[in-house]
Amino acid sequence: MTRTPLNRRLAEFGTTIFAEMSALATSTGSINLGQGFPDTDGPLEVREAAERALREGRGNQYPPGPGVPELRTAIADHQRARYGLDHDPDTEVLVTAGATEAIAASLLALVEPGDEVIALEPYYDSYAACVAMAGGTRVPVTLRPQRDPRGGGGRYVLDLDELRAAVTPRTRLILLNTPHNPTGTVLSRAELTAIAELAVERDLLVVSDEVYEHLVFDGAEHVPIASLPGMRERTVTIGSAGKTYSFTGWKVGWTTASPELTAAVRSAKQFLTYVSSGPFQYAIAEALRLPDAYYEGLRADLQAKRDLLGEGLAQAGFEVYRPQGTYFVTTDIRPLGSGDGFAFCRSLPERAGVVAIPNAVFYDHREAGAPFVRFAFCKRTDVLQEAVDRLKRLG
Template sequence: MSPNHRLSAFNTTIFAEMSALAAATDAINLGQGFPDTDGPPEIREAAVCAIREGRGNQYPPGPGIPELRQSIAHHQFHWYGLSYDPEAEVLVTAGATEALAAALLALVEPGDEVLVLEPYYDSYAACIALAGGTRVPVTLHAGADGFTLDLDELRAAVTRHTKVILLNTPHNPTGTVLARDELSAIAELACEHDLLVISDEVYEHLVYGNRQHLPIATLPGMRERTLTISSSGKTFSFTGWKVGWVTGTPELVAAVRSVKQFLTYVSSGPFQYAIAEALRLPDTYFKEFRDELAGKRDLMVTGLREAGFTVLPPRGTYFVTADIRPLAAAGVPQCEDGPAFCRSLPERSGVVAIPNSVFYDSTEGAPFVRFAFCKRRGTLDEAVRRLRNLGR
């Protein structure tokens, strides 16, 4: 019996492969994006309290507990001025990954085209395939200041079969944060062609420097055609809790809920109560967390440059992309492409990274690798020290 042909191109994820390699070689894992410290202790204790008090130990409501849906609605209004009805316009999911899967399965039919920014998070491709849709990548091009979106290429990619623009900002893996003029152009395109937008905003609070995160749903004509997705894992450093959410119009959220109920139905009961409290933490928490990660980003960018990489500094997320071509030019072995480099790096330097090429349909990602800097400073210091020995 053969498996579903739609998934024939998808095997073990690169994250599983590289994390297994990290464990086998006792290397520092800067590949998969998870912190090596837990989030706020009071939020952890809130989950413990919920378990002890029997809140969420049995099936929670299908759309999510009321307290969390209210906190999500409050968060969207507090930070962005977006008003959502917690009863009809907010849905709690098993992390952003389920939210993305359920949204694509709900909105995409066989033959529909989905525009994605390339490189793209690997689950996008699998979920589009499961829905029977066609993935149409629009490449973010590398430059001295990072990655940029060519709006003319985006417009040219739209056809009569286009149904959805799958947006990701702040963007994983490049760290790109789309500016207002870019988002406005995307919004105009969506309105002109009557397209739906699924906006993955899980790194919304991790934006550095003078760039700010702007949800596309805030722009004219976009609230009624946008599903916004986020989660607690990246903002609060509890990635294992898998608490995500979707906000949008009642019709769009109901469509996602109709799929979600046959995926997990419900999940993360006690953790939902804890995240309801986390979303109402004072603004100082979000600022201090962002500033802490900005310092780690700077540490990693400097260390990678000193090790001989060309670095494309991120404006958001907790990943930094590095170009291995200068190492190849300097005679460092096994630098012919990102996958070869990353598979040899744990043995050579005791560090694990992710090759960006697995997130591309084109060949533009071949020389790029991604490092996660959401780790303890001591861990990052040691990783940088090891990487400096690459050319020796």
Template structure:
């Protein structure tokens, strides 16, 4: 068989134009840099320790017992769908039918992709809070829709949503609001008044809403309020969450959608042509994880709070302006006080300078200038790792 020539497929690029602008993710680049330099990786948001041993054992038990080793049901195993419904009732008073209003996905990333592919048509506009997780932009592009960013801006030591700017962004072409709270990368947690205004706007303009709530159990200030719990929102909201962040098993890729039957059916129609099914034995384990006592969720949150404070104090001592997050497991800093003006260049040089890797927030913006000097750090690491990272970053202050 002759090798493929450079002109195979004609003169058109192999990668379709909707995805050509995205290239390799910043996470892959920075993780490779961490490996090549032996640096501490505070860039990619995954824990460096596993979750509860009893949940790992539940997965092993499911494999040994032959549960989930073959294709599980398309909507997810009944045990997990019931557990997700029970979780929503237990924590938020939201009642969902596990048979018609819950869908299990390959992590929250697939849930977002399936929701946007199902609900959008070419020409639709999607409003997303900027900076946004990189898969949002790619999924909107794959659906042929147009993203309209509304920028969270620094104010009083945090990042705030301008509700007037949000309202002004809505046009007759707006189909959907894509909302992430607790928000990655800024750590903002939208409060009751802000969510009420978002709900009022969605009802007034008859908009669909997709909410990414994967950090729902990592709120350090205030409380997480699902948008679906507000008046008029349950019938128009696709709520997404996952097990990875809450139980520290990010490699299992178990996520879920809760929504009214018609919305779940639409998302499932797209999802079945993505992975179809996934994570069979892990679904049984996550069902047990969701039933863990309140003490687990409280201890998990407080453990991350202590690590947040450790890293934030170290970053401040090193000379950064620190925006203390109200949620998630990321801290955003401004590098301008260090005399730096380019976050991407700063992050690429940091491993050689200090032996630490971070992520430049500019890659999460359409408006690159808005995030030019902002850098994100993950604190979901062991205390000793964070202490060593803080010690290395102290070189910047010197």
């Protein structure tokens, strides 16, 4: 062979860090706080809805390409009830194989070779790969840690001037993520308004990954950027059932957008999975109609787990950045005498029997993320308590 088998656009992407660290967790018997999946199943009534669909033969064969009508209607109703966004379920809603396919289909549809895509780093690792597959050029704008002068860590913030300076005549779209993985930042209404004004001024599209929309704490507000002036017709909003209902293995995601943008994304999506998750689509349609008490209970449970893990990490010597959303907490390992997140995470299973993820994998500017490590708190309380007890060995 005169050429390597892998397409050169993907040459920089090897095995994901999640696969590496999960394998390390298995081989060492460590508690896996690296990959973001819950260790309990979602609501019983939603599981029973999937069982009914299977027994009744709904979705066992190919579902409609855009998604089953029941789910598309439920998604449209959810966006209307929660955010005042009206979407036609027939022309403005598209069901995908999780948010990962929604991201891939959106970028493959909307980005051409040479287009620049702005992404807030640190960013979910599939963003970079999808931009590369589309032939685009990723342009990172870095969220920077801002320490709380009162102590106890702080939060990550967006420099709006840096974002504006990143826009060039070649910029096609902004790839947004709020609530933000891995930092836990929830962009404020004021920040999103400034981003929206920039997008309108420079005629940019926005692909907005909002899969953690219901996982916000301490009174933080999730604001879909599509709800802001001028953004309804230039935004593809991405949602997912996996994070909200703890069924990550079902891979049910979706996009909502104008008819023109939805048709574009559907054109790419039809050549990826075409369709997926038939019976589960009916179950998620029912999940989207769960009462407010479900979401309130979910937030309260995760906030308590965030506080348990965050306090334990602080006691173990980490500097902890308190997340406003998602189910991840970012820590600074320099107080523990290390500035290399990769080395730290690879040694942590032997040192403490816990697995985490080095944030540097989410950066183009690796040095900016080098001393930061991410832990997931979407686990049972007893598992988190055991992890905290193990991490005390580092002290």
